[in-house]
Amino acid sequence: MVKDEAKLRNKLRKISDALSKLFEIKRREKSDPLDILIATILSQNTNDLNSHKAFKNLKDKFPDFESLANADLREIERAIKVGGLARQKAKRIKNLLIELKKKHGGFDLSFLKDLSVEDGIKFLTSFKGVGLKTAGCVLLFGFDKEVFPVDxxxxxxxNRVGIVKTKTPEETFFAVGKLIPDKLSYHLHTGLIKFGRAICKARDPLCGVCPIYKICEFEMKSFYKKKTKxxxxxxxxxxxxxLLDEV
Known part of the structure; x- marks a missing residue:
């Protein structure tokens, strides 16, 4: 391991420790990976609370994958309307289930546990509407694999704290994947999401109460520290x- 990678790994450990102290981060029992895939599709372009409502409505209306795959698109749309982009998501979910059954004879993703992370991502992203983040979430939350989804x-x-210098979440996914310390993918992923919502916001970050202020390289942190102390x-x-802890 090069020296810079060692420093970045150590920095990520410090971030994970700080966020674990600040937020409640407990690993829940793993759910059906196909449920996780569908829930993650529903979470696209909306918040976790609305996507959870959409997922619950969908499961109440269609308790098994067979009935969902055979359902009329308009019925699926009505069930998931609260999550937004209902027409687009309904079509993606229905087509995904139909294609999965054609390829593997049923509605089961358990075979992914025996694949490498790279092969699992390759398979999942072959479905329309499934990107790197969604595929990573299925492997992390459904199989506890060492993969680090990036939202x-x-x-x-x-980027703010100085771990990477990238322009898109996809670039960050590939840049940071090899740096995540062993067994920290889940805690660091969920901790950073909570941290981004509550403190390190896109606008007006709360640098005055940030638990990782000293190791952060954000050039505006002094300004926001005074503003939010x-x-x-x-x-x-x-x-x-x-969301994916509640599916």
């Missing part, structure tokens, strides 16, 4: 709610 919060934070961290249930 907009994580992309923003890792007396602000209290808002850790309400909506900010801490992680």
């Amino acid at each position: 907009t919060h994580i992309h923003r934070i890792l 007396d602000v209290e961290v808002n850790k309400n249930s909506a900010l801490e709610f992680i």
Whole structure:
């Protein structure tokens, strides 16, 4: 391992330790990976609370994957309307299930546990509407594999603190994957999401109450520290709610 990589790994460990102290980060029991895939599709371009409502509505209306795959698109749209982009997501979910059954004879992703992370991502991203983040979430939350999904919060934070210098979440995914310390993917992923919602916001970050201020390389941190030094961290249930822990 090169010296710079060792430093970055150590920095990531410090970040993970700090966020674990600040937020409640407990690993839940793993759910059906196909449920996780569908829930992650529903989470695209909306918040976790609305996507969770959409997922619950979908499961109540269609309790098994066979009935969902055979359902009329308009019925699926009505069930998931609360999550936004209902027409687009309904079509993706239905087509995914139909294609999965054609390829593997059923609605089961358990075979992914025996594949490498790279092969698992390659398989999942072969479906329309499934990108790197969605595929990574299925492997992390469904199989506890050492993969580190990157959303907009994580992309923003890792650039601010100086772990990477990238322009997109996809670039961050490939740049940071080899740097994540062993067994820290889940805690660091969920911790950074909560951190991005509550403190390291896109606008007006709360640098005055940031637990990793000293190791952060954000060039505007002194300005925002003065501006937010007396602000209290808002850790309400909506900010801490992680959809894939509740599927």
